Amino acid sequence: MAKIVVDVMLKPEILDPQGTAVAAALPRLGFSFAQSVRQGKRFEIEIEGEPTVEQLAQVEKAAETLLANPVIETFTVRVEK
Amino acid sequence: MKVGVVTFPGTLDDRDAARAVRFAGAQAVALWHADSDLHGVDAVILPGGFSYGDYLRCGAISRFAPVMQTIITRAGEGMPLLGICNGFQVLCEAHLLPGALTRNSELHFLCRDQKISIENNKTAWTSSYSQGEEIVIPLKNGEGSFQCDDATLARLEGDGRIVARYVGENPNGSRNLIAGITNERGNIVGLMPHPEHAIDSLTGPSDQGLGFFTSVLTAMVNK
Known part of the structure; x- marks a missing residue:
């Protein structure tokens, strides 16, 4: 069984109020390392056996159509062993 | 004249929208998400x-x-289509309108009476208003911040496709105070605030939302 991971992030120019809220909360807890925080989504898709090139292309298509909104988000697809 | 009101699982405002349609003098027809007719x-x-x-x-x-x-096909042929709040979000996701609605800049769910100005009264849904008319209708959403890239914003502004703007302080971080936009043809409108909750002063902050629903009757008569 293989796991295909799709990471979705807001484009850098899109305001991310959730990330900003996290960045503001960190120093209140004594964590002073963060210059900025962006929050995204991660999808884990399990498939039978090793993914074929065609399956990965289908995942790309699904990510572009449903998992991410290309108007405001970018995504990456990778296989995790 | 018949105006369809779609119910998806989780839709809240279909009854008020149907009531607004009836108030305006048309017949409201309930449409179900799983029925393509x-x-x-x-x-x-x-x-x-x-x-x-x-x-x-x-x-x-x-x-x-x-x-x-079916709605995407018919709207492409010129059928008037109005998306309110979640409906506006659906129109953007369906790429019938450009841009996207994102989390309010202050992260809070907003529920308030909001003043907006009608910036384009040439659309199928705004012809009952005068250009620049200011109205007060409810605004209630968690993800109402209109975002798009600079080129899209310039195109929307240049082509007069901003239908409504918030008046006063920006409630949710929307670019250029955008509360509603239209497509090039003017038959599709997306609006974040809720005109269907403001059709008579007994149950809403005003009756100033009714104009959206009387406008579409005019558009259909003049077709």
């Missing part, structure tokens, strides 16, 4: 709510409902 309607409203629980992104799953496939 539009039952002979002349125009469609996608009402507010939390379709599919707002899972994934607001409107992202509704966009692929069977009823939407």
Whole structure:
């Protein structure tokens, strides 16, 4: 069984109020390392056996159509062993 | 004249939208998300709510409902289509309108009476208003911040496709105070605040939202 991971992030120019809220909360807890925080989504898709090139292309298509909104988000697809 | 009002699982404002249609003098027809038949309607409203629980992104799953496939085709042929709040989010996800609605800049769910100005009274849904008219209708959403890239914003502004703008302080971080936009043809309008909750002063802050629903009757008569 293989796991295909799709990471979705807001484009850098899109305001991310959730990330900003996290960045503001960190120093209140004594964590002073963060210059900025962006929050995204991660999808884990399990498939039978090793993914074929065609399956990965289908995942790309699904990510572009449903998992991410290309108007405001970018995504990456990778296989995790 | 028949105006369809779509119900998705999680839609809230379909009854108020249907009531507004009847107040304006048209027949409201309930449309179900899983039924691709539009039952002979002349125009469609996608009402507010939390379709599919707002899972994934607001409107992202509704966009692929069977009823939407027919609506997308008919709207492309010129049928008047109004998306309010969650309906606006569905229109953006379906790429019928540009841009996207994202989390309010202050992260809070907003529920208030909001003043907006009508910036384009040439659309199928705004002809009952005068240009620049200011009205007060409810605004209630968690993800109402209109975002798009600079080129899209310049095109929307240049072509007069901003239908409504917030007046006063920006409530949710929307670019250029945008509360509503239209497509090039002017038959599709997306609006974040809720005109259907302001059709008579007994139950709403004003009756100033009714104009959206009387406008579409005029548009259908003049077709």
